[in-house]
Amino acid sequence: MKIAIFPGTFDPFTRGHEDIARRGAKMFDYLIIGIGHNSQKKRYFPVELMIEKISEALSDLPNVSVKAYDLLTAEFARKNQATYILRGLRNTTDFEYENSIAQANKQIYPELETVFLITSPPYAHISSTITREIYKYGKSISEFVPYSL
Amino acid sequence: MKIAIFPGTFDPFTRGHEDIARRGAKMFDYLIIGIGHNSQKKRYFPVELMIEKISEALSDLPNVSVKAYDLLTAEFARKNQATYILRGLRNTTDFEYENSIAQANKQIYPELETVFLITSPPYAHISSTITREIYKYGKSISEFVPYSL
Amino acid sequence: MKIAIFPGTFDPFTRGHEDIARRGAKMFDYLIIGIGHNSQKKRYFPVELMIEKISEALSDLPNVSVKAYDLLTAEFARKNQATYILRGLRNTTDFEYENSIAQANKQIYPELETVFLITSPPYAHISSTITREIYKYGKSISEFVPYSL
Amino acid sequence: MKIAIFPGTFDPFTRGHEDIARRGAKMFDYLIIGIGHNSQKKRYFPVELMIEKISEALSDLPNVSVKAYDLLTAEFARKNQATYILRGLRNTTDFEYENSIAQANKQIYPELETVFLITSPPYAHISSTITREIYKYGKSISEFVPYSL
Amino acid sequence: MKIAIFPGTFDPFTRGHEDIARRGAKMFDYLIIGIGHNSQKKRYFPVELMIEKISEALSDLPNVSVKAYDLLTAEFARKNQATYILRGLRNTTDFEYENSIAQANKQIYPELETVFLITSPPYAHISSTITREIYKYGKSISEFVPYSL
Amino acid sequence: MKIAIFPGTFDPFTRGHEDIARRGAKMFDYLIIGIGHNSQKKRYFPVELMIEKISEALSDLPNVSVKAYDLLTAEFARKNQATYILRGLRNTTDFEYENSIAQANKQIYPELETVFLITSPPYAHISSTITREIYKYGKSISEFVPYSL
Numbered sequence: 001m002k003i004a005i006f007p008g009t010f011d012p013f014t015r016g017h018e019d020i021a022r023r024g025a026k027m028f029d030y031l032i033i034g035i036g037h038n039s040q041k042k043r044y045f046p047v048e049l050m051i052e053k054i055s056e057a058l059s060d061l062p063n064v065s066v067k068a069y070d071l072l073t074a075e076f077a078r079k080n081q082a083t084y085i086l087r088g089l090r091n092t093t094d095f096e097y098e099n100s101i102a103q104a105n106k107q108i109y110p111e112l113e114t115v116f117l118i119t120s121p122p123y124a125h126i127s128s129t130i131t132r133e134i135y136k137y138g139k140s141i142s143e144f145v146p147y148s149l
Numbered sequence: 150m151k152i153a154i155f156p157g158t159f160d161p162f163t164r165g166h167e168d169i170a171r172r173g174a175k176m177f178d179y180l181i182i183g184i185g186h187n188s189q190k191k192r193y194f195p196v197e198l199m200i201e202k203i204s205e206a207l208s209d210l211p212n213v214s215v216k217a218y219d220l221l222t223a224e225f226a227r228k229n230q231a232t233y234i235l236r237g238l239r240n241t242t243d244f245e246y247e248n249s250i251a252q253a254n255k256q257i258y259p260e261l262e263t264v265f266l267i268t269s270p271p272y273a274h275i276s277s278t279i280t281r282e283i284y285k286y287g288k289s290i291s292e293f294v295p296y297s298l
Numbered sequence: 299m300k301i302a303i304f305p306g307t308f309d310p311f312t313r314g315h316e317d318i319a320r321r322g323a324k325m326f327d328y329l330i331i332g333i334g335h336n337s338q339k340k341r342y343f344p345v346e347l348m349i350e351k352i353s354e355a356l357s358d359l360p361n362v363s364v365k366a367y368d369l370l371t372a373e374f375a376r377k378n379q380a381t382y383i384l385r386g387l388r389n390t391t392d393f394e395y396e397n398s399i400a401q402a403n404k405q406i407y408p409e410l411e412t413v414f415l416i417t418s419p420p421y422a423h424i425s426s427t428i429t430r431e432i433y434k435y436g437k438s439i440s441e442f443v444p445y446s447l
Numbered sequence: 448m449k450i451a452i453f454p455g456t457f458d459p460f461t462r463g464h465e466d467i468a469r470r471g472a473k474m475f476d477y478l479i480i481g482i483g484h485n486s487q488k489k490r491y492f493p494v495e496l497m498i499e500k501i502s503e504a505l506s507d508l509p510n511v512s513v514k515a516y517d518l519l520t521a522e523f524a525r526k527n528q529a530t531y532i533l534r535g536l537r538n539t540t541d542f543e544y545e546n547s548i549a550q551a552n553k554q555i556y557p558e559l560e561t562v563f564l565i566t567s568p569p570y571a572h573i574s575s576t577i578t579r580e581i582y583k584y585g586k587s588i589s590e591f592v593p594y595s596l
Numbered sequence: 597m598k599i600a601i602f603p604g605t606f607d608p609f610t611r612g613h614e615d616i617a618r619r620g621a622k623m624f625d626y627l628i629i630g631i632g633h634n635s636q637k638k639r640y641f642p643v644e645l646m647i648e649k650i651s652e653a654l655s656d657l658p659n660v661s662v663k664a665y666d667l668l669t670a671e672f673a674r675k676n677q678a679t680y681i682l683r684g685l686r687n688t689t690d691f692e693y694e695n696s697i698a699q700a701n702k703q704i705y706p707e708l709e710t711v712f713l714i715t716s717p718p719y720a721h722i723s724s725t726i727t728r729e730i731y732k733y734g735k736s737i738s739e740f741v742p743y744s745l
Numbered sequence: 746m747k748i749a750i751f752p753g754t755f756d757p758f759t760r761g762h763e764d765i766a767r768r769g770a771k772m773f774d775y776l777i778i779g780i781g782h783n784s785q786k787k788r789y790f791p792v793e794l795m796i797e798k799i800s801e802a803l804s805d806l807p808n809v810s811v812k813a814y815d816l817l818t819a820e821f822a823r824k825n826q827a828t829y830i831l832r833g834l835r836n837t838t839d840f841e842y843e844n845s846i847a848q849a850n851k852q853i854y855p856e857l858e859t860v861f862l863i864t865s866p867p868y869a870h871i872s873s874t875i876t877r878e879i880y881k882y883g884k885s886i887s888e889f890v891p892y893s894l
Contacts, residue, residue, distance in 0.1 A: 002474075023560060027449075027531075072733045084474075089563070091245045092390050095542045096687045099565050103721035107739055108730065113470060116536070116563040118546050121419040125252035134257065137221045143256055151325075172411060176300075176382075233325075238414070240692045241390035241836075248416050262321060265387070265414040267397050270866040274699035283704065286668045292703055370882045389543045394836045401870035405888055406879065423550035432555065435519045441554055538687075538841045568717040572848035581853065584817045590852055598772075619858060623747075623829075680772075685861070691840045695863050709768060712834070712861040714844050 004028040004084035004115070007073045010035050012045045013054045014131055016123035018146045020088035023117050025061045028084060033058075033066045034076050044132050045149075057146040073101075074108040085114040090124045153177040153233035153264070156222045159184050161194045162203045163280055165272035167295045169237035172266050174210045177233060182207075183225050184217045193281050194298075206295040222250075223257040234263040239273045302326040302382035302413070305371045308333050310343045311352045312429055314421035316444045318386035321415050323359045326382060331356075332374050333366045342430050343447075355444040371399075372406040383412040388422045451475040451531035451562070454520045457482050459492045460501045461578055463570035465593045467535035470564050472508045475531060480505075481523050482515045491579050492596075504593040520548075521555040532561040537571045600624040600680035600711070603669045606631050608641045609650045610727055612719035614742045616684035619713050621657045624680060629654075630672050631664045640728050641745075653742040669697075670704040681710040686720045749773040749829035749860070752818045755780050757790045758799045759876055761868035763891045765833035768862050770806045773829060778803075778811045779821050789877050790894075802891040818846075819853040830859040835869045 006021055010033075025031045033054055037047045047068045054066045069076040077085060085105060087098055102114035118124075131144040141149065155170055159182075174180045182203055186196045196217045203215045218225040226234060234254060236247055251263035267273075280293040290298065304319055308331075323329050331352055335345045345366045352364045367374040375383060383403060385396055400412035416422075429442040439447065453468055457480075472478045480501055484494045494515045501513045516523040524532060532552060534545055549561035565571075578591040588596065602617055606629075621627050629650055633643045643664045650662045665672040673681060681701060683694055698710035714720075727740040737745065751766055755778075770776050778799055782792045792813045799811045814821040822830060830850060832843055847859035863869075876889040886894065 027560065027562070072730060072735060075733070075735075089542065091248070092241065092542050095536065095538075099687070100721045100723050100726060102565055103568060104726045104730070104740075108735060113474065114565070115474070116565070118549055118561070118563070121422060121550060124419060125249045127249050130249060130253045134221060134253070137224070139221060139224075139257060144253075176411065176413070238393065240695070241393055244387065244390055244393045251416055252419060262325065263416070264325070265416070267400055267412070267414070270401060270869060273866060274696045276696050279696060279700045283668060283700070286671070288668060288671075288704065293700075370879060370884060373882070373884075389546070391543045397836070398870045398872050398875060402875045402879070402889075406884065423547045425547050428547060428551045432519060432551070435522070437519060437522075437555060442551075538844070568720060571717060572845045574845050577845060577849045581817060581849070584820070586817060586820075586853060591849075623858065623860070685840065687840075691834065691836075698863055699866060709772065710863070711772070712863070714847055714859070714861070717848060 001029045002084060003030045003032070003080060003082040004086045005032045005034045005073070005077050005080060005082045006086040007034040007036055007076065009037070009043075009128065010050055010054065011043045011128050012131060012145055012149070013050055013057070014123070014126045014128060014144055015146050016088060016090065016119045016126040018057060019120045019123045020086065020117055021058060021064065022061065024086040025064050027115075028086070029063060031064045031086065032080055032082060033064065034073070035066070035068045036073060037068055038070055053147040053149070072108060074105040074112055077112055078109050083111050083113060085112060087114060087116050088119045089116050090119045150178045151233060152179045152181070152229065152231040153235045154181045154183045154222070154226050154229060154231045155235040156183040156185055156225065158186070158192070158277065159199055159203065160192045160277050161280060161294055161298070162199055162206070163272070163275045163277060163293055164295050165237060165239065165268050165275040167206060168269045168272045169235065169266055170207060170213065171210065173235040174213050176264075177235070178212060180213045180235065181229055181231060182213065182215045183222070184215070185222060186217050187219055202296040202298070221257065223254040223261055226261055227258050232260050232262060234261060236263060236265050237268045238265050239268045299327045300382060301328045301330070301378060301380040302384045303330045303332045303371070303375050303378060303380045304384040305332040305334055305374065307335070307341070307426065308348050308352065309341045309426050310429060310443055310447070311348055311355070312421070312424045312426060312442055313444050314386060314388065314417045314424040316355060317418045317421045318384065318415055319356060319362065320359070322384040323362050326384070327361060329362045329384065330378055330380060331362065331364045332371070333364070334371060335366050336368055351445040351447070370406060372403040372410055375410055376407050381409050381411060383410060385412060385414050386417045387414050388417045448476045449531060450477045450479070450527060450529040451533045452479045452481045452520070452524050452527060452529045453533040454481040454483055454523065456484070456490070456575065457497050457501065458490045458575050459578060459592055459596070460497055460504070461570070461573045461575060461591055462593050463535060463537065463566050463573040465504060466567045466570045467533065467564055468505060468511065469508065471533040472511050475533070476510060478511045478533065479527055479529060480511065480513045481520070482513070483520060484515050485517055500594040500596070519555060521552040521559055524559055525556050530558050530560060532559060534561060534563050535566045536563050537566045597625045598680060599626045599628070599676060599678040600682045601628045601630045601669070601673050601676060601678045602682040603630040603632055603672065605633070605639075605724065606646055606650065607639045607724050608727060608741055608745070609646055609653070610719070610722045610724060610740055611742050612684060612686065612715045612722040614653060615716045615719045616682065616713055617654060617660065618657065620682040621660050623711075624682070625659065627660045627682065628676055628678060629660065629662045630669070631662070632669060633664050634666055649743040649745070668704060670701040670708055673708055674705050679707050679709060681708060683710060683712050684715045685712050686715045746774045747829060748775045748777070748825065748827040749831045750777045750779045750818070750822050750825060750827045751831040752779040752781055752821065754782070754788070754873065755795050755799065756788045756873050757876060757890055757894070758795055758802070759868070759871045759873060759889050760891050761833060761835065761864050761871040763802060764865045764868045765831065765862055766803060766809065767806070769831040770809050773831070774808060776809045776831065777825055777827060778809065779818070780811070780813045781818060782813050783815055798892040798894070817853060819850040819857055822857055823854050828856050828858060830857060832859060832861050833864045834861050835864045
């Protein structure tokens with residue numbers, strides 16, 4: 001059984017993340033969306049709310065679950081018997097960052113393979129940072145996230 | 150009448166920004182330099198000082214004004230009847246960032262077109278961050294900003 | 299009067315080029331789409347055919363015309379009283395290339411300003427090379443070009 | 448059954464390609480290495496030789512086969528009931544190119560998903576062009592290819 | 597005598613930094629590893645500890661010393677009679693950043709030349725940020741740093 | 746004695762190349778500008794002419810010479826007792842390309858170190874391709890090359 005984790009901060013989970021999750025759910029037998037959080041780092045959208053919203057948005061996908069974790073991502077994967085990390089690439093800045101992370105994860109847990117999908121064009125420009133900024137100013141973010149807030 | 154805004158943090162406004170503003174003032178009928186500020190985000194150079202210094206540096210351009218705003222940039226444009234955003238590109242890192250912002254702005258305000266100029270080579274390496282760093286250490290920044298401080 | 303040229307090889311002119319041309323036609327008083335060609339460089343789609351197809355695709359835009367040229371792009375601009383070059387940016391590879399060209403054009407013709415728009419997401423992945431490749435293998439390219447071939 | 452193609456020119460197939468093929472063979476039920484060739488484009492290493500060498504290098508992998516094709520890559524995938532394309536990413540230049548290709552393939556064959564792995568660091572700098580250049584000058588390329596030539 | 601500084605935050609100094617330092621020590625007559633620190637910026641690994649660990653890791657190199665500084669990097673170079681800055685490049689994101697810094701340093705101290713080496717592939721993915729993250733979660737970082745912690 | 750080669754096609758040698766050569770001549774005891782040429786690859790400016798023009802442009806530098814070579818660059822370095830390759834970086838596209846070449850050279854000749862300087866801003870946009878294009882159309886290239894043609 002091929003288990004993958006799709007790790008991220010998801011503050012918030014966007015339509016770009018949804019795109020990757022839906023495509024990943026077809027590729028792997030089981031996909032765990034992992035919200036990395038750390039009591040020392042502040043979030044804007046609470047982890048519990050985000051777990052609820054993601055679960056709701058992807059409720060039609062039986063092989064997907066959502067969990068929070070406060071571990072190294074590689075350890076979270078190992079703990080869940082996952083041998084794949086799924087990540088979306090939007091642009092070249094993402095690529096350089098993901099490259100560093102992927103190699104570090106492999107050094108910690110050599111069986112772990114990081115697999116990339118390129119975010120679909122209509123969602124490639126959506127970032128959590130921009131979405132959060134729009135939300136803070138009281139504007140609708142319904143075009144950016146796959147659930148109501 | 151083609152009205153454009155040139156938004157930024159401008160902490161501080163550099164010779165690179167001046168280059169874009171002067172070239173933009175020729176392209177558009179009216180150009181508003183918008184200093185995005187937010188009471189929760191700390192600045193090094195006060196907004197009021199920067200408005201004064203930019204106004205002084207560009208006093209020979211009759212179709213340019215300077216304003217501060219605490220709104221989404223797209224909303225600031227709309228409020229000022231601007232249908233163009235002017236932005237400078239220095240390098241590929243800028244490009245990826247600007248691409249995300251431009252698409253988000255268009256989603257919020259579909260009539261808004263973002264227009265890019267590439268910063269002229271002598272100024273392409275100047276960043277507000279580096280300028281601030283030099284200033285903090287008490288060195289002259291006269292080669293980096295178009296006014297005295 | 300603000301006259302711009304939108305230069306390119308356009309072998310073929312794609313929906314990505316159309317996106318830039320339509321947005322540019324709103325920004326400038328007059329826009330000349332210039333097909334740079336050179337008897338020594340082979341094309342796949344003849345220049346005459348392309349002039350016809352572009353004219354047809356943009357026939358609703360009264361302030362746009364299409365011309366072929368065998369000159370330096372800066373000279374073509376000068377000859378047409380254009381002081382603007384319009385170019386689309388799709389990604390960072392484009393950016394580096396365009397940066398070099400823009401500076402060279404300014405050195406040849408200092409009044410010439412190069413203005414960039416970022417290609418809209420649905421068209422950002424379309425390249426003339428890929429379109430040509432698909433056409434050569436006999437597949438429909440109607441999703442890639444704004445005219446029938 | 449998840450079938451993937453790993454398309455390329457493979458002129459020649461390098462240790463970087465081998466890295467991607469071996470990792471891909473674990474991810475998919477069946478992997479077809481597809482050598483895209485075209486009678487009009489000249490190769491340095493003949494297709495037949497390369498099929499033989501790749502087959503030899505990967506003979507321990509029962510779920511991998513090698514084929515040549517003269518079709519659009521998306522059509523080659525469809526003909527082989529493959530719904531995945533596997534590609535390696537070495538750097539940001541690769542990323543921009545692959546992004547364009549991946550979107551075009553999806554437009555031709557919507558069920559086709561392109562999956563990326565980042566080439567492992569020891570092989571990330573190996574390119575077919577450089578390998579060919581070294582070979583032409585009569586130097587050993589045994590560190591660059593996983594077979595003897 | 598050619599004196600170079602190798603400036604950085606080194607929080608912590610990694611095997612990637614060691615790679616650059618060792619190669620730089622061969623190129624220059626004397627190499628000063630400069631830990632830029634500032635009482636207002638928080639570090640994770642104390643400067644004193646890092647000076648000790650770097651000195652230990654490079655104790656076989658007689659022409660290398662380690663110093664902390666709270667100055668502009670260009671001023672630190674000048675004070676040490678260094679006319680070279682040595683920096684490692686890992687990827688394109690590094691490149692853009694380093695380009696800006698290098699030009700600013702030259703403006704402050706025109707005799708100062710910045711020289712770049714590309715980090716060797718096995719270390720190119722190591723970043724101080726990732727190393728620190730792994731350390732915080734209590735995992736071994738012995739593959740990332742050239743000393744024990 | 747530290748000997749470096751500065752290899753390139755130099756078709757033609759530009760002010761950007763001159764910038765790197767002059768800065769490199771200060772760093773190394775001896776610098777050999779190597780024009781890689783190959784009877785099968787066509788040039789626009791003959792090698793002999795270019796040797797003459799480069800020698801003339803750099804005649805004030807006693808520790809610089811110009812040679813043509815038809816060898817792997819690493820072999821050319823070895824033959825000339827050079828243990829350094831000097832290369833200029835203009836932008837991120839250059840970086841990715843140079844990274845691949847540098848690692849391949851090190852694999853062929855492990856003592857060979859590739860050292861990079863970033864091209865000075867006024868010359869960073871000059872490419873041999875653009876210079877050649879301007880020359881072919883009969884325009885002056887005196888701002889792009891450091892000699893008359």
